[in-house]
Amino acid sequence: MLKKIIIPLILVLALALSACGASQPKADTLTKIRLPLGYIANIQFAPLYAAVEKGFFEEAGMEVEFDYSFETDGVKLVGAGELPFAVVSGEQVLLARSQGIPVTYVAAWYQKYPISVVSKGGLGIASPQDLKGRRIGLPGLFGANYIGLRALLFSAGLKESDVQLESVGFNQVEVLATDQQEVVVGYAANEPIQLKAQGIDVTELRVADYANLAANGVLASEKIIADDPELVRAFVSAFIKGMQYTIEHPDEVYALSAKHIPNLADLDQAVQKEVLATSAEMWKADRLGYSDPQAWENMQDILLEMGLITEKMDLSKAFTNEFVP
Numbered sequence: 001m002l003k004k005i006i007i008p009l010i011l012v013l014a015l016a017l018s019a020c021g022a023s024q025p026k027a028d029t030l031t032k033i034r035l036p037l038g039y040i041a042n043i044q045f046a047p048l049y050a051a052v053e054k055g056f057f058e059e060a061g062m063e064v065e066f067d068y069s070f071e072t073d074g075v076k077l078v079g080a081g082e083l084p085f086a087v088v089s090g091e092q093v094l095l096a097r098s099q100g101i102p103v104t105y106v107a108a109w110y111q112k113y114p115i116s117v118v119s120k121g122g123l124g125i126a127s128p129q130d131l132k133g134r135r136i137g138l139p140g141l142f143g144a145n146y147i148g149l150r151a152l153l154f155s156a157g158l159k160e161s162d163v164q165l166e167s168v169g170f171n172q173v174e175v176l177a178t179d180q181q182e183v184v185v186g187y188a189a190n191e192p193i194q195l196k197a198q199g200i201d202v203t204e205l206r207v208a209d210y211a212n213l214a215a216n217g218v219l220a221s222e223k224i225i226a227d228d229p230e231l232v233r234a235f236v237s238a239f240i241k242g243m244q245y246t247i248e249h250p251d252e253v254y255a256l257s258a259k260h261i262p263n264l265a266d267l268d269q270a271v272q273k274e275v276l277a278t279s280a281e282m283w284k285a286d287r288l289g290y291s292d293p294q295a296w297e298n299m300q301d302i303l304l305e306m307g308l309i310t311e312k313m314d315l316s317k318a319f320t321n322e323f324v325p
Contacts, residue, residue, distance in 0.1 A: 030063040031231065036074030036086040037066055041261045043276050044189060046253045047109070047283070048087075051242030053256040060234035066260070075219065079103045084224040085235060089144040090214025090299050091308075093318050098309040102222040105319040107236045107289040109243070110215035112208035112282040115148030116188040118172070121201035123182060128156035128210060137168035137181035144216075145185045148207040151302050155210040176200075189278040197271045208282070213302065214295040214319070215282075222317075229323075236323040240289045247280050289324040 037045060048066065051057050057064045067074075074086030075093075079101035090113075093105045117136070119125045125134070131153065138145045150160065168175050172184035172191045177200060184191065192204045207213070218239060220232050246253045254276055258264045264272065296315045303309045 029061070030058065031061055032063050032065070033085065033235070034065045034067050034083055036069050036077065036083065038069065038074060038087060040068050041066070043254065043257055043261065043264070043272050044279050045260070046250075046257050046276055046279075047239065047243035047246045049242075049257045049260045050245045050253045051238050053259065054242070054245055056238040056241040056245075057235075060238040062235065062238065075101065075103060078219055078221045081221055081223045084220060084228075084231065086219045087216065088219045089147075089216050090296070091144065091147045091303060093214070093219060094296075094300055094303055094309060094313065097313055097318055103219050104222055104225060104317060105214070105217050105291065106220045106225070106232055106323050107218040107239060108215065108285075108291045108324075109217045109239075109289075110279075110282045111285045111290075111292075112206075113144075113148055113151070113211065113213040113215045114188050114279070114282055115144055115185060115207045116192055117149060117152055117183060117185050117205040117207070118176065118192050118195065119183045119203050120176065120179075121203050123203070125183065125203050125205070128152045128158065128205060131156070131183065131205075132158055132162050133164075134183050135164045135166060135181060136183045136185060137166050137172060137175050138185035139170050139172075140167045141165065145187075147299075147302065147306075148213075149185045150306055151211040151213055151298075152205060152207050154302060154305060173198075176202075188282070189275045193271055193274050193278065197268060197274075211302075212292065212295045212298055214291065214299045217289075217291070225320075233323045236289060237325055240325060243283055243288055246276075247284065250276055250280065287324065289321075291319045291321055291324075293319075 052064060075088055075096045077083040078086045079096060093103060096103050124130060136149065138149060153159065166181065168181060172186045173194045175181040176184045176195060177198060188206055192202055195202050218236060225232055254273060296319055300312060300315065
């Protein structure tokens with residue numbers, strides 16, 4: 001009697017385990033995606049690392065490989081149909097479309113434009129108006145740092161000619177700490193945190209406190225949206241799951257990110273965790289991934305004021321919330 005009972009139970013368990021295994025996509029059936037991120041491996045990309053390590057991309061039928069190249073390269077590759085997605089800043093989308101590159105922003109990552117203008121305390125820089133006549137160091141006259149600074153100046157009724165801009169590369173922390181520059185522009189979740197960790201008293205003007213601009217998010221080609229909308233929907237869903245999981249489990253995601261950031265253990269852990277916490281605050285929204293139409297209108301106005309685009313465009317083609325859960 002005992003054998004008659006045990007054997008069917010074993011068969012049932014075997015069938016159950018087989019069914020569980022069948023529900024997971026096989027590695028050779030996953031859609032392989034190379035994703036340009038535009039920067040080196042960094043804790044700011046924790047939602048993507050979480051989406052890989054927690055299996056969200058795999059569940060969506062994808063195998064994602066991160067490509068740490070300049071975001072402008074990602075825009076061109078996506079526009080040419082060579083890659084389906086890239087992570088870029090909002091202004092890159094409008095600049096690309098003004099050049100006829102067929103790309104569309106399909107999910108917002110940052111709800112707040114992540115750029116800050118930073119100075120040492122005691123200089124009396126308490127508002128954007130106080131930047132008039134100042135020397136300001138930034139990586140160069142390109143990218144989110146430049147756009148963010150111009151938006152901050154614009155909010156105060158200032159023009160670029162009202163300040164003195166100097167290209168310092170990506171050495172903002174060093175040049176401010178050593179008094180080579182009195183003001184620098186950088187990411188809110190990077191330079192200000194590093195400077196404070198060195199014991200330097202700083203004043204920070206966050207662009208997001210003065211201007212609502214379209215920030216970093218996921219870019220897709222018009223072709224992939226037309227040909228395979230379900231792939232776009234699946235990618236966006238997995239990415240947002242990674243973002244939500246990171247917001248809810250920051251310590252766990254920080255630990256698993258070490259697999260993707262080779263030198264994470266050698267960095268100041270308190271600083272890196274503060275970078276993650278500050279970043280996460282800028283991702284939060286009632287509907288993660290949602291693009292605010294007004295932020296896109298504002299971004300277009302800034303680019304027009306800067307002369308980087310020459311005419312208004314159809315913003316309904318520049319971004320969409322269609323794929324956001």
